Amino acid sequence: MGMESLTGRTLSGRYRLEEQIGAGGMGQVWRAIDTVLDRQVAVKIMSLDAAHPDPTAVERFAREARTTAGISHPHVVTVHDSGATDDLAYLVMELLPGPSLADEMVSGPMPVAQVEGVAREVASALGAAHSRGLVHRDIKPANIVRGDDGRWRVVDFGISRLADGPTAVTQPGLTATHMIIGTADYLAPEQALGRPVNGRTDLYALGVMLWTLLAGAPPLSGTTPVATMMRHATEDVPDIRDVRPDVPAGLAEMITALTGRNPEDRPATADAAVTLLDRTPDVSGTVASAGLAATEVIAGASAATAVLPTAGSTAPRPPVVATGPGTPRPQAAPSSRAPLTPEPDQRRWGAVILGVVAALLVIALAWNWWAKRDATTPDPADSPSASQPLEAPSLTPSTSPSPSPTPTPSPSATSPSPAQTSGAAATAVAAAADALQSAVSGAEALGAVEKPAANALNKQLSAISKAVRAEAPDDASQAMSDLRSAYDQAVSDGRIKGTGATVLDPLMGALQSAVDRWAG
Known part of the structure; x- marks a missing residue:
């Protein structure tokens, strides 16, 4: 469904497609002319590809039309019409100038x-x-x-x-293959x-x-x-x-x-x-002027391909001192929030994802525990008052609501022995290998990894597990190198599909880090 082939096409004898203004996982968005009412509209279209039918996607697309059209509200995009031709489904909405x-x-x-x-x-x-x-x-x-x-x-x-909920209307099949959306x-x-x-x-x-x-x-x-x-x-x-x-x-x-x-x-x-x-004075009356920029569902002033700052905005952007790795936040009061306890999920792919997340959590918490035991007082230059560039926070999860500098252990504190540290690192390797092996099996069952590729990966994963049992970090490092080569080759030649790689990539990274930590 190329842009050139659709330009100028009229859907259902009414909506003439003028210019593609966005694209996403559900299709393309076009600026169009409603030739009956002589107005500009946004038309979201999805290909009905007979060669690769996806009834679930078609139903989700139709549901978007029904859902949005059923909400009449000044802060929800207005849906004007929907329909389908032999090869396209479409949704006609108000054209929003933006920005987002x-x-x-x-x-x-x-x-x-x-x-x-x-x-x-x-x-x-x-x-x-x-x-x-x-x-x-x-x-x-x-x-x-x-x-x-x-x-x-x-x-x-x-x-x-x-x-x-107990009385919710179920929609079987609409998210069965992509549980976490x-x-x-x-x-x-x-x-x-x-x-x-x-x-x-x-x-x-x-x-x-x-x-x-x-x-x-x-x-x-x-x-x-x-x-x-x-x-x-x-x-x-x-x-x-x-x-x-x-x-x-x-x-x-x-x-x-x-x-x-x-x-x-x-x-x-x-x-x-x-x-x-509302417990504070309402200062929301100040609204910046609306600029023009092309986004997934809005039209730009021209066929610009870059998103630019809003032209009419004059409100100052205050500087922010962000916290990231090495920049501890001020100590916060203990949180009263109750942790969320996961429930078993009976659906196959959902179970794979949940197992992966749980395994990664075990690994991260183990690493975090030993790192904290070895930590020393942060350098004063890293205090929250030091201005630093904005960057993403650390990946390592924390068991407390707000990370704070770990104080230098007192003389009476017991530091972990080298054997204890090595044991924790080996446990992290075993957990990471098990998580990856479970994900490989689930991806193979769903067709995201071909059987020969799965066998090659499982062979090296078994070698890593054997090295853990033998307390041989050098052997684990060699098996990890072989695993990486087999994985990269399988991704390159298509034996691991894109959906499989999406799940397996972070697990490969977690296992690599665990092995490096143990071997180092």
């Missing part, structure tokens, strides 16, 4: 007044969706776009679903762990998004999507005032409440969340 919040963030952290306005408008939209029993499941800056009236709109209900940086812990979702799942994402708009980067990013999911499942989102002291108490309290790891700790409704914001 993702575009706004190109210029850096947003002013508090703007973020408060976003909080109110997006919460209002979510309240409308939740009142119909719908959960968006992918609230993030790219899915919040400004309309021509200056108000923000929530877009892309393509992966929304009815809230899970959403964007890792904004994924609620229950989403990351494959548990039921409801309106509070969207509220968590809203809280993380507000934190991100204020800080300029997400709070719990990891080096891979799996690592990011693990951090959301095991760490509390830090107090936004650690990085933005100018955030008023009401907004900070709202974000903290929204990002509780346990859904029961979050506000029950979007309206309840806004009441926390």
